[in-house]
Amino acid sequence: MNLLKTDKQLKSYWDKMTIPMETLPQNGKEIITPFLWSESDIQTIGNRLVDLSKGNADFKDLIKKLRDSNQYANFERASDDEYLYDIWEQCAKGLDTVLEVYGAGKMPFYKNIDSVSFDAKSKRYLYAVATLKTLAIDDAQEEQLFFQPSLYLALNLLYANHKDEAVRYDPLDKKENVKAVQTIKNTDFKSYPYASIVVLGGGPENYRDKLSIAGKVNLQLAMKEYRAKKAPFIIVSGGHVHPYMTPYCEAVEMKQALMEEYGVPEEYIIIEPYARHTTTNMRNATRLMVEYGIPLEQKSLVVTNPSHSDYTGSETFKRRCQEELGYQPVNFHERLSPTTLEFTGNKVSFHQNPNQPLDP
Numbered sequence: 461m462n463l464l465k466t467d468k469q470l471k472s473y474w475d476k477m478t479i480p481m482e483t484l485p486q487n488g489k490e491i492i493t494p495f496l497w498s499e500s501d502i503q504t505i506g507n508r509l510v511d512l513s514k515g516n517a518d519f520k521d522l523i524k525k526l527r528d529s530n531q532y533a534n535f536e537r538a539s540d541d542e543y544l545y546d547i548w549e550q551c552a553k554g555l556d557t558v559l560e561v562y563g564a565g566k567m568p569f570y571k572n573i574d575s576v577s578f579d580a581k582s583k584r585y586l587y588a589v590a591t592l593k594t595l596a597i598d599d600a601q602e603e604q605l606f607f608q609p610s611l612y613l614a615l616n617l618l619y620a621n622h623k624d625e626a627v628r629y630d631p632l633d634k635k636e637n638v639k640a641v642q643t644i645k646n647t648d649f650k651s652y653p654y655a656s657i658v659v660l661g662g663g664p665e666n667y668r669d670k671l672s673i674a675g676k677v678n679l680q681l682a683m684k685e686y687r688a689k690k691a692p693f694i695i696v697s698g699g700h701v702h703p704y705m706t707p708y709c710e711a712v713e714m715k716q717a718l719m720e721e722y723g724v725p726e727e728y729i730i731i732e733p734y735a736r737h738t739t740t741n742m743r744n745a746t747r748l749m750v751e752y753g754i755p756l757e758q759k760s761l762v763v764t765n766p767s768h769s770d771y772t773g774s775e776t777f778k779r780r781c782q783e784e785l786g787y788q789p790v791n792f793h794e795r796l797s798p799t800t801l802e803f804t805g806n807k808v809s810f811h812q813n814p815n816q817p818l819d820p
Contacts, residue, residue, distance in 0.1 A: 488564035497552035530810035554814020562617035592616040639727040654691040660764040661698025661710035697732040743789035746805030
């Protein structure tokens with residue numbers, strides 16, 4: 461959008477990020493500081509974007525596309541001005557999160573699973589971050605949009621830290637879930653009491669086991685519901701979470717176990733390989749249900765061990781969803797047993813969360 465390139469106020473942020481460093485930086489914070497968005501920056505730019513959008517057809521089209529995508533569904537009731545500002549604010553803060561954690565070694569909210577992969581204080585890593593900064597500026601030269609150096613540096617840092625969990629298995633509908641997606645098209649969901657069975661993960665705490673005891677128990681519990689023909693599809697949810705930087709994905713390993721140990725045909729298994737928390741187990745499963753055509757208006761089941769199930773259906777879990785996601789990804793209904801809850805998903809689950817870049 462040419463307007464974003466030529467506006468003097470926005471261009472000043474580009475100029476700030478591309479000033480060469482005169483001295484060798486002593487730490488990662490010095491490198492990333494020009495690329496961070498302060499509260500003042502966010503407010504100034506947000507207000508400027510709103511001003512520029514007035515009567516502008518390109519902005520109008522952009523806002524319509526964003527609304528249609530549902531990627532910021534939690535802002536849906538906002539006016540166009542508020543909507544645009546809120547999206548910018550959320551994305552800017554998400555960039556700051558990535559830059560501070562993976563550029564300067566700041567402890568993330570979930571430090572045991574999301575931290576920087578290297579010694580952020582070492583000279584070698586400092587050199588790497590400085591090099592990635594230069595590459596980010598070079599890559600942004602062609603279009604010169606005010607936010608691009610910050611965005612490209614954030615992406616470079618995620619790549620350098622092997623933090624591609626949020627897209628590692630994409631496109632799911634063309635790879636791991638391709639058979640299930642085709643089968644869904646010919647499924648009569650009305651002939652089942654529930655639309656799907658969501659199985660929550662529970663990662664092991666060592667690098668030897670592909671599935672934990674809890675994970676195996678959860679599969680056994682889910683199979684009771686599946687064999688009783690409660691629902692046509694099993695959704696296994698869980699990413700590369702425990703232990704830190706594990707090579708094993710909970711959902712992938714659960715799918716293999718379902719096929720090899722229980723004989724479930726692949727076309728009835730859907731993997732959700734990104735969730736890192738119970739909040740996003742439910743959110744991400746809902747996203748796939750909508751995307752693949754599993755009816756949201758029909759109840760589904762979520763199955764896990766008794767302790768985990770008790771937590772999932774608790775007020776504590778609801779508060780956590782509100783605090784971390786900003787909304788409730790699902791509505792829970794009846795408890796059928798100590799291990800099984802009914803739920804229906806909410807379309808607001810499509811709202812992105814840049815503050816958790818490994819599971820957005």
